[in-house]
Amino acid sequence: MTKKDIDWEKELKPKPFRKNSFTPQMMRKVEQQVKADSGRAALLRRRAGVLVLGAALLAGGFAAERSGVLEGLRQIPPESSVGVPPASQPNGTAESHTFPEEAAQTTRIEFPEKKADGGTAGTVSIPLRLLRAELAIGEAQTDSIPELPDMTFALTAKEAEMLQAVLVQRPDTGEGYVLLAPRSWTPERAVIGANGSVSAEFINPDKAGNPEQRNPGDPGERLRYTETFSGGSVASGIGTYFPDRQTWAERQGFPVQTYEGLALRSQYANEDGEAGFARYDWTRQGDGVVASGAVYYSQNPQNDTLRQLEMSLEGTAYGEAADSILRFFEANQGAQRIRPAASATQALPQGKEQEAAEDSIGIEALRERLAEKGLRLTGLQDADVPFYDQPMNGVEAEELIFDRDSRNAERSERLTLFDFGSRDRAAEEAKKFAQEPRSAENGIQADIYPHVFAGGGFVVLYWTSGSHERPFVYDNKINGVLRALDQSEVQP
Amino acid sequence: MAYEWQGKVSMTADDLEPIMETYGEDVWNFLYIMTRSRELADDLAQETFIRAYKYLGTYRGEASLKSWLLRIARNRWYSYRRLAFVRKVTLPGFMPETNTAESAETEFLREELTSEVWAIVLKLPLKYREILTLQAHYAMTMEELAGTLGITVSAAKTRLQRARGKASELWEKERGEA
Structure with a gap:
């Protein structure tokens, strides 16, 4: 038989195996199981009557909430904006959303001046550049520039001459991050990842090196800043830079990196170990310090965070600048985070949704809000078995399938929704779920992944498919809707 | 083929037997080809029929019963794959991925493959x-x-x-x- 001769339909028509492996014993087990399930279902139906009564009581409570009886107990969000320095003056511009990129070299930002005796007097100013982040997924929601506060980190006049500040703008939320970098270096790229991670990179244009390689090799001179919220990456980072947590990280199932020549310069953590800071130098025999970096982590029920800044260096020319940059990182536990301008928060997808959210809580409301964003969702049909068919800490799931185009419907693109009714609880459950490692199993590339979001009291698993052959197509509108729910303060 | 349960408001566990007798082998064989593991095929085939019983009320006859069961079987396998990574970490040894298991599969294929x-x-x-x-x-x-x-x-x-x-x-x- 040659390649051309093979008639697969004919060849594969016979049974693949000689004997029937679905045995009568298996059939008996199935029958026993369904009989047992039927008994439990009858019991649940009896209990359902009690639940209906409970739901009626809850509805009464909710009506009281809507009527304003419970208004006094609702948390009032703090003011979100800070003072805006006037245009063409230090620390930004009043027309913050029109911050001109070409004006980067002429816009300056003031810092308190540190004197030789350690005190401060007066101010020094350094150039301020803008770096707009790219979104790995989704569309920009705002181009508004966050309003800069008065800086409190003190710089000496000498440090001011060596440094520039860079404001990284997030087009999804309008938030900003201020980083310091050597004066002559160029902001190269900032990216907001699918799960909200942040990365920003700067290079010394005279020594750009090969960005694909980490030391040893040819990293050139560059500064990398990253923020990650992935449970696995955070645990791995903690294990790598905090040796007393190494065993803990490995027990979680996350590998700890070993870098030969890595020396910790300082390290501390709070008493319960929920937050810590480490500063390190990476030396190579004969070359001295080839990288200086700092890591900050925090772990709490809401989220895990790991922030890291590392400068790869050739020689000692930028050693002093690196020290200042890393101290600024330490003082701010990462980049200095700037809240979005008031105009940006209004532009974010919360205006109409907030109004609607005041009126309703529940999966149907979330579904309507997603529909407003153009995401049509339908319930499971026929033999569509739920992807995640188990309760999450006692809360039952509702699963919906994206219905983008009936001709091209990918029934693997779905949402599994859990309504916890409390944002703290939802955040905690989302964190627990996200901490589970997920990767290819048995060497087979998994082609559907759940991405976990929490917001407004919901945990949402977004199932999307892809592979090395067919890239993931990711819709970030779900993230925007959930963020808006969080900001609307509707959940108890 | 008409089954006694067709037309009933709900089916009983006994109604499941003729369906399993007719399609059990097809479902198991399909699952083995998907999973390449007898142990998984055994478990998932049983789960498939338990699911089928549970969701039979949603079967609208748009596809053949065999196609419908194969869809459920496939969903069971993909669902298992998604959750397997959790089991792998929390229950070391859960996955039957040992040399012994591999050689048993090889032996099975040598004897049974047509x-x-x-x-x-x-x-x-x-x-x-x-x-x-x-x-x-x-x-x-x-x-x-x-x-x-x-x-x-x-x-x-x-x-x-x-x-x-x-x-x-x-x-x-x-x-x-x-």
């Missing part, structure tokens, strides 16, 4: 052995394939063509080496 062509299919990547089996052995139409795999009809045609191509390449290669 032809070399099926051995070729079992060596294909999952998405190719899946579509080739459903079309060539279970005689699913393009529309049924598209519905089962959650892809468009044109994507199903393309994937099937590639699956045949890959299988033919593998066949030629194995024949060349023999």
Whole structure:
């Protein structure tokens, strides 16, 4: 038989195996199981009557909430904006959303001046550049520039001459991050990842090196800043830079990196170990310090965070600048985070949704809000078995399938929704779920992944498919809707 | 084929037996081709019928009962794959991925496989052995394939063509080496 001769339909028509492996014993087990399930279902139906009564009581409570009886107990969000320095003056511009990129070299930002005796007097100013982040997924929601506060980190006049500040703008939320970098270096790229991670990179244009390689090799001179919220990456980072947590990280199932020549310069953590800071130098025999970096982590029920800044260096020319940059990182536990301008928060997808959210809580409301964003969702049909068919800490799931185009419907693109009714609880459950490692199993590339979001009291698993052959197509509108729910303060 | 449960408001556990007798082997064989593990095929085949019993009220007769059961079986396997990574970490040793298990599978295939062509299919990547089996052995139409795999009809045609191509390449290669 040659390649051309093979008639697969004919060849594969016979049974693949000689004997029937679905045995009568298996059939008996199935029958026993369904009989047992039927008994439990009858019991649940009896209990359902009690639940209906409970739901009626809850509805009464909710009506009281809507009527304003419970208004006094609702948390009032703090003011979100800070003072805006006037245009063409230090620390930004009043027309913050029109911050001109070409004006980067002429816009300056003031810092308190540190004197030789350690005190401060007066101010020094350094150039301020803008770096707009790219979104790995989704569309920009705002181009508004966050309003800069008065800086409190003190710089000496000498440090001011060596440094520039860079404001990284997030087009999804309008938030900003201020980083310091050597004066002559160029902001190269900032990216907001699918799960909200942040990365920003700067290079010394005279020594750009090969960005694909980490030391040893040819990293050139560059500064990398990253923020990650992935449970696995955070645990791995903690294990790598905090040796007393190494065993803990490995027990979680996350590998700890070993870098030969890595020396910790300082390290501390709070008493319960929920937050810590480490500063390190990476030396190579004969070359001295080839990288200086700092890591900050925090772990709490809401989220895990790991922030890291590392400068790869050739020689000692930028050693002093690196020290200042890393101290600024330490003082701010990462980049200095700037809240979005008031105009940006209004532009974010919360205006109409907030109004609607005041009126309703529940999966149907979330579904309507997603529909407003153009995401049509339908319930499971026929033999569509739920992807995640188990309760999450006692809360039952509702699963919906994206219905983008009936001709091209990918029934693997779905949402599994859990309504916890409390944002703290939802955040905690989302964190627990996200901490589970997920990767290819048995060497087979998994082609559907759940991405976990929490917001407004919901945990949402977004199932999307892809592979090395067919890239993931990711819709970030779900993230925007959930963020808006969080900001609307509707959940108890 | 009409079953006694058809037309009833709900079916009982006893109604399930003739369905399992008719389709149990098909479901198990399909699951083995997908999972390449007897242990998984045993478990998932039973789960498939438990699911079928639970969701039979939603079966609208749009597809054949066999196609409907195969869809459930496939969903069970993909659901298992998604959750397996959790089990792998929290219950070390859960996955039957040992040398002993592998040699038992090899022994099973040596004794039970009816032809070399099926051995070729079992060596294909999952998405190719899946579509080739459903079309060539279970005689699913393009529309049924598209519905089962959650892809468009044109994507199903393309994937099937590639699956045949890959299988033919593998066949030629194995024949060349023999």
